[in-house]
Each structure stands twice: as C-alpha cells, then as structure tokens.
Amino acid sequence: MDALTTIKDELKPKLDSLIIYLNETNEVAASSFFTNILVILAGLTEEEQLLELFIELSTTAFQGFNFDEVSWALTDEVLMYAEQVAHTFTAGSENAH
Secondary structure, eight states: OOOHHHHHHHHHHHHHHHHHHHHHOOHHHHHHHHHHHHHHHOOOOSSSHHHHHHOOOOOOTGSSSOHHHHHHHHHHHHHHHHHHHHHHHHHHHHHHH
C-alpha cells in the first residue's frame, strides 16, 4: 500500500466522524467546509496534491466556527493527523540528498 492510500484510509474516517457530528448538531457551514475537504481528499491521485489539502485545512481556524467541545476535539484529531503527515513528508524530503 502506498503512502497516499494509507493517508486517505486513515484520514477519511476522521473526517466522516466529524462531518456526521457537525450534521447532527446543525453546524451547516462547518459541515460544508469539511465535506469539501473530504471531496479534495477523495480526488487525490498523487502525494504532491496533499499540499492543497493541507493548505485548505490550515484555514480552519479562520472560518469563524462556533464549535462545542466535541466538535473541537474531532477537528483537532483531523488537524493533528494532517500535521503529522506533513512533518513526515518534510522530514523525508530533508533527508533526501
């Protein structure tokens, strides 16, 4: 299994859980935002395209969402995973000479 498939397989359930919760709590704008993230994720075909996904995720804090504690916890899980992946790719490219 390649890295992109692994990332998609690990990130999709986190996004799904967040979107389901946001829909249950009528957080329409946030649900739409993260559904768009999910669409971007589903459309990725190359590792280099992860940058677009991470840039979009990095705007989460500027969206003005009024999350409850559960929404924040689920969102933090998604963001922390993305950060870990980004660090892994950065570390891998720094060591390649």
